[in-house]
Amino acid sequence: MALRESGEDYLESIYVLSQRQGTVRSIDVAEYLGVTKASVSKAMAALESTGYVEMGKRDVHLTERGLEVARQMWERHCFFVGLLEDAGVSAEVASQEGCHMEHCLSEESFEKLRAMLGRGEATDSTSES
């Protein structure tokens, strides 16, 4: 039920990778996140049992429910990274730090913050590095 920060990261990376590559394997997620494949294996089992992902023979994909979370996370990721970059933070650092900020807010608070800061919808760039 309660999705943790790490779970959200896994979902987000599956989302990003699927935009880039179509099909996503555990190993791709492991490389993307910089964890071992054993960690991914465990995490996928947990996320499958809670209904966020489904595992085919040789790929993983998001369920409706997982997709919703993943998109939301990615949107926030883009928002915070953009915000930090605009503030003059390097792309690399912004990306690292944005990764954590994206898990801090409720959906409601995030929407309010975005509305106030008026950065509209985040520009999707799942295909970039």
Place this chain on the structure above:
Amino acid sequence: MALRESGEDYLESIYVLSQRQGTVRSIDVAEYLGVTKASVSKAMAALESTGYVEMGKRDVHLTERGLEVARQMWERHCFFVGLLEDAGVSAEVASQEGCHMEHCLSEESFEKLRAMLGRGEATDSTSES
């Protein structure tokens, strides 16, 4: 050496409580953070061994080093809470969520963000609820 999120929270709460009350005991920290006194006891031992706090017979206080971190955290806390409140988030939720955001950024990024959003120095309100 490496101070974790929870360590920063402990330092911050010692700071806030000392502004409010003067003297701070473990039990005060426990109540403030909503953890057990055993947790505080362990955490204090760790923070003492790394030079962030000193423990007297019946009180805890920050070292120079601890004070610096604590002030920084509190400043960020006020910044993020203020930001969220301005966005229309309730004080209670803003406080909860700001608590997490304050640990995400490097000092450098935080300063840049603050400069861009132009909210000046945070207003200190350690004496409030």
Place this chain on the structure above:
DNA sequence: GTGTTTTGTGAAACGCGGCTAACTTTTTGG
């Protein structure tokens, strides 16, 4: 001053999210 209540500590355990190592299964390429 003595007994009760409050505060602090220590030991053992747990959940989480990683890791390594060993193994199985699948894919690939000669």
Place this chain on the structure above:
DNA sequence: CCAAAAAGTTAGCCGCGTTTCACAAAACAC
């Protein structure tokens, strides 16, 4: 087709930050 490489799984471990529970030590209240 088959061997080797790549991908996935399983088991066991670790560190962190909690918890509970039992106990020790102070503080407080008469």
